[in-house]
Amino acid sequence: MQLFFPALKLHYMQLIDTHCHLDFPVFDIDLQSVLSEAHSVGVDQFIVPGVVAEKWGHLLKVTGANHGMHPALGLHPCFMKHHKSADIERLESLLQCESACAVGEIGLDLFIPDADLEQQLAFLRPQLELASQYGLPLILHVRKAHDQMLKELRRLQLEAGGVVHAFSGSEQQAEQYLKLGYKLGIGGTVTYDRAKKLHRIVKNNPLESFVLETDSPDIPLSAYRGERNVPARAAEVAQVMAEIRGEGIERIAEMTTRTARELFKTLG
Numbered sequence: 001m002q003l004f005f006p007a008l009k010l011h012y013m014q015l016i017d018t019h020c021h022l023d024f025p026v027f028d029i030d031l032q033s034v035l036s037e038a039h040s041v042g043v044d045q046f047i048v049p050g051v052v053a054e055k056w057g058h059l060l061k062v063t064g065a066n067h068g069m070h071p072a073l074g075l076h077p078c079f080m081k082h083h084k085s086a087d088i089e090r091l092e093s094l095l096q097c098e099s100a101c102a103v104g105e106i107g108l109d110l111f112i113p114d115a116d117l118e119q120q121l122a123f124l125r126p127q128l129e130l131a132s133q134y135g136l137p138l139i140l141h142v143r144k145a146h147d148q149m150l151k152e153l154r155r156l157q158l159e160a161g162g163v164v165h166a167f168s169g170s171e172q173q174a175e176q177y178l179k180l181g182y183k184l185g186i187g188g189t190v191t192y193d194r195a196k197k198l199h200r201i202v203k204n205n206p207l208e209s210f211v212l213e214t215d216s217p218d219i220p221l222s223a224y225r226g227e228r229n230v231p232a233r234a235a236e237v238a239q240v241m242a243e244i245r246g247e248g249i250e251r252i253a254e255m256t257t258r259t260a261r262e263l264f265k266t267l268g
Contacts, residue, residue, distance in 0.1 A: 013042040013253040015238060016260040016267065017231040019105075019139065019165050019185055019213035022048050022069065023059040026217045026228060034216075034230050035066065041235040042253065044068050045260075045267055049105035049139050049165075051076035053087040060098060070266055072102035072139050074127060077109040077120045088126045095134050101266040103131040104139025105165065111143040121152075128156055137263050138162030140182075146173040153180050161263060163211055166219060167198070174201045178209050183259060186210050188219040188229060191240050202244050207255045211263070212237055 017038070027034060038044070048063050049072040050056050056073055063069040073094055075083050094100065106127045108120050131138050137160040142149045146169040161181035166189065167174060174184060189195050190202060202210065214237070216229040221236055238256065242249040261267045 015043045016045045017234045018047045018211045020216040020231045023062045038231040052079050052082040070101040072104045073100045074104040074106040076105050101264040102137045102139045105141050107141035108145035109143045110145045140164050185213040187213045188221040191222040211260045212256045
């Protein structure tokens with residue numbers, strides 16, 4: 001695959017994809033090729049968030065078998081029909097014995113059809129409590145529910161913070177997350193010309209406010225619409241951020257990688 005900025009010496013940089021679902025079946029056949037492609041452009045560490053309890057075992061197997069992969073465990077708000085109350089107890093038992101780097105992907109989603117806020121909160125709150133208990137950062141999925149999420153985060157004041165994945169809120173909401181110690185995950189959406197609000201957020205906030213992510217296989221970059229997303233494209237996200245901010249890509253790589261390592265302690 002030809003990247004759209006081939007002149008860059010990406011092999012001198014280290015990048016971290018802080019959100020990619022490499023345990024999904026779409027990667028079963030060619031995972032090693034996907035990882036090799038990522039390594040070739042400097043993406044050498046990958047955070048793989050869980051979404052449903054029935055898939056945690058497979059996620060841990062995949063991350064355990066591949067160097068540079070780090071598991072997070074959580075119950076995603078878009079899969080409520082898959083969740084059971086016993087999953088919270090199982091999550092706690094796994095957090096006691098597995099080297100999870102975060103609790104996630106968890107959150108609130110009022111964009112999906114028939115969203116039930118109270119049901120989502122019933123699973124979100126005990127997961128927030130577990131993150132607090134084990135001193136782990138959060139990986140948050142939030143759509144059309146930023147004010148509700150901010151209310152929950154203010155209530156607990158988690159010291160470990162976390163990432164608001166694929167941030168889609170307002171500039172004011174971004175400021176509130178940052179004040180609470182959370183980072184904003186920047187991925188494929190930033191490559192679209194229409195994402196003016198996100199461009200302003202990327203341009204006007206300190207660089208340490210952001211981490212790179214792809215959400216592979218989802219949220220493809222503008223140049224790859226309709227295609228499976230892959231972690232290698234985190235390098236292209238970094239390039240777009242550099243253009244928006246008027247900074248070198250080396251600076252973007254250095255700071256986003258440093259921020260990710262400070263946030264997710266198991267990355268080293």
